[in-house]
Amino acid sequence: MKALTVRNPWAWAIAHGVKTIENRTWNTTYRGRLAIHAAARPDREDAFARVYELTGAYVLKSPASAIVAVVDLVDVCTAQDCECGPWAVPGQLHWQFANARELPDPVPCKGRLGLWDLNSEAEAAVHAQLGARVAPGC
Numbered sequence: 001m002k003a004l005t006v007r008n009p010w011a012w013a014i015a016h017g018v019k020t021i022e023n024r025t026w027n028t029t030y031r032g033r034l035a036i037h038a039a040a041r042p043d044r045e046d047a048f049a050r051v052y053e054l055t056g057a058y059v060l061k062s063p064a065s066a067i068v069a070v071v072d073l074v075d076v077c078t079a080q081d082c083e084c085g086p087w088a089v090p091g092q093l094h095w096q097f098a099n100a101r102e103l104p105d106p107v108p109c110k111g112r113l114g115l116w117d118l119n120s121e122a123e124a125a126v127h128a129q130l131g132a133r134v135a136p137g138c
Contacts, residue, residue: 005111
């Protein structure tokens, strides 16, 4: 499973399904399931104010150095002028997420730059939690 490290409060907002765009300066052809890793260090203090501005939620405490959610990376918008919404930063590439699934028990692991592969233990822990959340008969 591929993973992407994101600083909080952005990782929190993605995990809760309220931030469906991740801004990056680089493109990817990868599409599919993506683990969201909350970085060890948070972003600047004004990032927390921005999340509050857009969601009305205070991010007081959120896991760090752990896989916190799984999303589907469905597309990357490369247009300079687009309608990707309030999370989109002009001039950057907008990674479009859908189907966010927050993990009830974040999986501790070290993050990396770029897209990276989860080790087998972390991937098994993520799959175990995703499997537990599927209703019988689905």
